[in-house]
Amino acid sequence: MTSATRPLLLSNVRLPTGEAVSVSIANGHIEALGPNLTPPPGAATEDGGGALLLPGxxxxxxxxxxxxxxxxxxxxxxxxxxxxxxxxxxxxxxxxxxxxxxxxxxxxxxxxxxxxxxxxxxxxxxxxxxxxxxxxxxxxxxxxxxxxxxxxxxxxxxxxxxxxxxxxxxxxxxxxxxxxxxxxxxxxxxxxxxxxxxxxxxxxxxxxxxxxxxxxxxxxxxxxxxxxxxxxxxxxxxxxxxxxxxxxxxxxxxxxxxxxxxxxxxxxxxxxxxxxxxxxxxxxxxxxxxxxxxxxxxxxxxxxxxxxxxxxxxxxxxxxxxxxxxxxxxxxxxxxxxxxxxxxxxGFADYGLHAGARADLVLVEAETVAHAVVARPPRKLVVAGGRIVARDGALVGALISAT
Amino acid sequence: MTSATRPLLLSNVRLPTGEAVSVSIANGHIEALGPNLTPPPGAATEDGGGALLLPGxxxxxxxxxxxxxxxxxxxxxxxxxxxxxxxxxxxxxxxxxxxxxxxxxxxxxxxxxxxxxxxxxxxxxxxxxxxxxxxxxxxxxxxxxxxxxxxxxxxxxxxxxxxxxxxxxxxxxxxxxxxxxxxxxxxxxxxxxxxxxxxxxxxxxxxxxxxxxxxxxxxxxxxxxxxxxxxxxxxxxxxxxxxxxxxxxxxxxxxxxxxxxxxxxxxxxxxxxxxxxxxxxxxxxxxxxxxxxxxxxxxxxxxxxxxxxxxxxxxxxxxxxxxxxxxxxxxxxxxxxxxxxxxxxxGFADYGLHAGARADLVLVEAETVAHAVVARPPRKLVVAGGRIVARDGALVGALISAT
Known part of the structure; x- marks a missing residue:
């Protein structure tokens, strides 16, 4: 991870446990994960629409x-x-x-x-x-x-x-x-x-x-x-x-x-x-x-x-x-x-859905993890190293042009 | 198969052998399959866009x-x-x-x-x-x-x-x-x-x-x-x-x-x-x-x-x-x-890609049958009993409303 990323608040997502949470992301990492978070200063915001949150x-x-x-x-x-x-x-x-x-x-x-x-x-x-x-x-x-x-x-x-x-x-x-x-x-x-x-x-x-x-x-x-x-x-x-x-x-x-x-x-x-x-x-x-x-x-x-x-x-x-x-x-x-x-x-470091982990996240329309596995729904959102890199299964932004 | 179907000429498709053909369909069945067919009287026409033709x-x-x-x-x-x-x-x-x-x-x-x-x-x-x-x-x-x-x-x-x-x-x-x-x-x-x-x-x-x-x-x-x-x-x-x-x-x-x-x-x-x-x-x-x-x-x-x-x-x-x-x-x-x-x-009768068979056809964007199997591409067109029933993976026409 080299270049700086803008802070992001990803709201309205569900953990595999069913809990509704937001994820606050800064410097490419998960800063906090829980209900009712306030956005980090200068953060972009993204509404997860109630989708299931999985780790990258x-x-x-x-x-x-x-x-x-x-x-x-x-x-x-x-x-x-x-x-x-x-x-x-x-x-x-x-x-x-x-x-x-x-x-x-x-x-x-x-x-x-x-x-x-x-x-x-x-x-x-x-x-x-x-x-x-x-x-x-x-x-x-x-x-x-x-x-x-x-x-x-x-x-x-x-x-x-x-x-x-x-x-x-x-x-x-x-x-x-x-x-x-x-x-x-x-x-x-x-x-x-x-x-x-x-x-x-x-x-x-x-x-x-x-x-x-x-x-x-x-x-x-x-x-x-x-x-x-x-x-x-x-x-x-x-x-x-x-x-x-x-x-x-x-x-x-x-x-x-x-x-x-x-x-x-x-x-x-x-x-x-x-x-x-x-x-x-x-x-x-x-x-x-x-x-x-x-x-x-x-x-x-x-x-x-x-x-x-x-x-x-x-x-x-x-x-x-x-x-x-x-x-x-x-x-x-x-x-x-x-x-x-x-x-x-x-041996990949800083992995997972917890504060301190690298912000690698996937949103899918699925009720549970098991449902996501068998249905393999399109990836609604992919966040990698704190950046939004794909929407609805397609790469977005810098990643398309940069490579 | 009960109700009458309009004749159809499905042109510009590829057989699994690679051969470019058209399919002429009347009364729900394949009338002819080969290069340079003339449409049956009163036929609708459909350009297959060079896609691979598979049997239903x-x-x-x-x-x-x-x-x-x-x-x-x-x-x-x-x-x-x-x-x-x-x-x-x-x-x-x-x-x-x-x-x-x-x-x-x-x-x-x-x-x-x-x-x-x-x-x-x-x-x-x-x-x-x-x-x-x-x-x-x-x-x-x-x-x-x-x-x-x-x-x-x-x-x-x-x-x-x-x-x-x-x-x-x-x-x-x-x-x-x-x-x-x-x-x-x-x-x-x-x-x-x-x-x-x-x-x-x-x-x-x-x-x-x-x-x-x-x-x-x-x-x-x-x-x-x-x-x-x-x-x-x-x-x-x-x-x-x-x-x-x-x-x-x-x-x-x-x-x-x-x-x-x-x-x-x-x-x-x-x-x-x-x-x-x-x-x-x-x-x-x-x-x-x-x-x-x-x-x-x-x-x-x-x-x-x-x-x-x-x-x-x-x-x-x-x-x-x-x-x-x-x-x-x-x-x-x-x-x-x-x-x-x-x-x-x-024991399903009249099956296959040949004249006389029921017109059950699938078009996919794939180079070969093997490619279609591993890639499972969206169904570009589905014809069932001579009717176009689905396009790009979604049902069309009467089948949507009728049921």
Whole structure:
């Protein structure tokens, strides 16, 4: 957040609890939240019309650099395996005119318009492209710096040990502005889980960066890798700074409890896109045991997948469906996955609907949080960093012209 | 279809194959479809603007009578078991002011606005309500008779044998206008699979009606019931007239092939809502073996589930996600589940994009069928039985006032 914002009084809104309140905003933050507030000096005023007030949404895992969002339809004729998708994409990126800067900006803007104000994106770093995609996404982050709090993960999509030279590129990516060190399937892609994890943790410690590892490895092999990973979290003191994305293995083990308990103890968070065709970590049990589990789209309309939208209410709905969450209190958990739990898992600061938090707010016409999740109504108003950035689903003001 | 329609020439549209065509429509049916057509005498003309032409969508399984669509949010605090949901709903129906006629009309109209022109709805028949819900849905069917081809299944939601008197109500429901005889978990709800199935088949044969059975029974018990059912299809000569809805068991058996082959041989179709939290019949293998498998929402925003929308493109997307269909040719299968395969499975006549078919058409701004499924764009135009019934997602003309 760089430039100054005018104070704002957002009146006549409903909290998820049902309470009617106003929100007073100054210096980009929530100053007060409650009934009968007086506007801050010089404040603009906005009548919320009794709409439901939600915190700005958090996208916990996407790939802004590889999307086709808003471009011509990509005809997907790719083979079914992980390696097919990796190879197809790398080949396609070499030959297509795809521009990670232009495309990440298009998708990030769509995220903001739909109420996302914090986002963690993975960006491919490999020996073909070097930092090219990272540079594009860094431009997008800069262009939207006033409204979208973006974390960038330097992600070795094509493998690390298996593709010599990649570690050096990751090194440069961290120096160039990536916030988080990524990693990928230490056993099944890199072929050497011990060496791969050792290298990742050493690099993260050297740079003082958190880790986000994509662990697709299934069942027992995934559990084996996860145990090695947890050993290293403990050995390096990286409690609270590691996210395991996907972790399909935790949905397939007969006895995941010991691993879940250790995840909780070491404060290692889990990210799920809640894929309907794969095993997924047990959401409710994770929450009961104190494991932070949060949600994200993963890729959105790219060479990997045609699915996904920049609407985190839709992702919450898909999480709800995947875990068969039907009760209102359960749907609130699904929303938590794309809001509070995601902010905690990614380490986004000053998050939430309380005084002192950054003023990231969304208004929707919905009776309750559960209603908002299943109906995914248009975003009536989006406030990011204290600025009104979207109305009725469309970006407004400076954000339209500035980018 | 009762009242006369004015001829229509719909020009400048694209077939799913990419071919640019016009459609000439008279007497509610497609007269011709191809390039450079001359308008039928006295025809209205409509420029499709190059949009993608799809056949009207088919909802293969929903519950119009129990939805809250468009009403106040229903706070779901129901227990997790099938029986909890059945009991909760029956109790709620007795005490709430819910009106199956009003609600089924609201949802059916939303289906038409979103491009659905054929629909199979299950309607609860039980000893508490008798034919009350059926009467409401029959009114809706009558109100929309010119635009929505609706099949009604008389469905013993609270069980049949287990609730004496239900069979007699089913008898009356069939006499009153229900098209299909429903059934529910002959072992796990009715408690006597042989007697329950025998009763259902006898009643269907007596009335000359097809059967649609909800088979939630899991794994081996579901397989056992399914075998009993197939025996009775064979014994009663009901090939081509039976749908098995859900059939979760087929997604959980180590060896489903013999059952699948028998389903194909006996022309018994499968319906799936593609729930992400349950095992589902193997879609691709069913199609390879010649088993008709098609899609539906199941309940939409009712006391059972908060989920579902009257948008069959969204259901196709959810089917695609459940079966991990990513390639364009695979997404075309997902669309087939809510169009051609569903028409075949339910036995809707004169369906499709060809001369002689009923003129049920949808235009969307999408490059391909796969694109339409994942993007779910607003319905630019909906034609039902030769009439323009919706534009840009909203009902138009007589349909707004008539109901």
């Amino acid at each position: 949404f958090v996208e916990g895992h996407t790939h802004l650099d590889k999307t086709h969002w808003g471009r011509a339809w990509y005809r997907n004729e790719v083979g079914p395996n992980l390696v097919d998708r990796i190879e197809n994409e790398r080949a396609w990126r070499k030959t297509s005119a795809h521009d990670a800067g232009v495309q990440s900006l298009a998708l990030a803007r769509a995220f903001v318009a739909a109420g996302t104000t914090r986002l963690r994106t993975h960006v491919d770093i490999d020996t073909d492209a070097g930092l090219r995609y990272l540079e594009g996404v860094l431009e997008t982050r800069h262009a939207l710096r006033d409204v979208l709090d973006m974390q960038i993960v330097a992600f070795p999509q094509s493998g690390m040990l298996v593709r010599p030279g990649t570690q050096e590129w990751l090194e440069r990516a961290l120096a160039a502005g990536a916030d988080v060190l990524g990693a990928l399937d230490p056993a099944l892609i890199d072929g050497d889980p011990v060496a791969s994890l050792d290298a990742t943790f050493a690099q993260a410690v050297r740079h003082g960066k958190p880790i986000d590892i994509h662990l697709h490895e299934p069942g027992e092999v995934g559990a084996f890798t996860l145990k090695l990973l947890l050993d290293r979290v403990e050995a390096t003191g990286m409690q609270g700074r590691v996210v395991v994305s996907h972790a399909f293995c935790l949905g397939a083990l007969p006895q995941p409890e010991p691993l879940l308990e250790r995840l909780a103890r070491l404060d290692v968070a889990l990210l799920t896109s809640a894929p309907p065709s794969r095993p997924v970590p047990p959401l409710k049990r994770c929450r009961e045991l104190g494991v932070t589990i949060f949600g994200g789209n993963d890729g959105i309309r790219d060479t990997w997948t045609p699915y996904g939208t920049p609407d985190m209410l839709e992702r919450a709905m898909l999480i709800g469906m995947r875990y068969d969450l039907r009760r209102d209190d359960e749907l609130a958990m699904a929303f938590d996955c794309v809001s509070t739990a995601a902010a905690r898992g990614c | 969508f088919v909802e293969g399984h929903t519950h119009l009578d129990k939805t809250h669509w468009g009403r106040a949010w229903y706070r779901n605090e129901v227990g997790p078991n099938l029986v909890d949901r059945i009991e909760n709903e029956r109790a709620w129906r007795k005490t709430s002011a819910h009106d199956a006629g009003v609600q089924s009309l609201a949802l059916a109209r939303a289906f038409v606005a979103a491009g659905t022109t054929r629909l199979r709805t299950h309607v609860d028949i039980d000893t508490d309500a008798g034919l009350r819900y059926l009467e409401g849905v029959l009114e809706t069917r009558h109100a929309l008779r010119d635009v929505l081809d609706m099949q009604i299944v008389a469905f013993p939601q609270s069980g049949m044998l287990v609730r004496p008197g239900t069979q007699e109500w089913l008898e009356r429901a069939l006499a009153a206008g229900a098209d299909v005889l429903g059934a529910l978990d002959p072992a796990l709800i009715d408690g006597d699979p042989v007697a329950s199935l025998d009763a259902t088949f006898a009643q269907a044969v007596r009335h000359g009606k097809p059967i649609d059975i909800h088979l939630h029974e899991p794994g081996e018990v579901g397989a056992f019931t399914l075998k009993l059912l197939l025996d009775r299809v064979e014994a009663t000569g009901m090939q081509g007239r039976v749908v098995v809805s859900h059939a979760f068991c087929l997604g959980a058996l180590p060896q489903p092939e013999p059952l699948l082959e028998r389903l194909a041989r006996l022309d018994v179709a499968l319906l799936t809502s593609a729930p992400p939290s349950r095992p589902v019949p193997p879609l691709k293998r069913c199609r390879e073996l010649g088993v008709t498998i098609f899609g539906g929402n199941d309940g939409i925003r009712d006391t059972w589930t908060p989920y579902g929308t009257p948008d069959m493109l969204e259901r196709a997307m959810l089917i695609g996600m459940r079966y991990d269909l990513r390639r364009d040719d695979e997404l075309a299968m997902a669309f087939d589940c809510v169009s051609t395969a569903a028409a075949r499975g339910c």
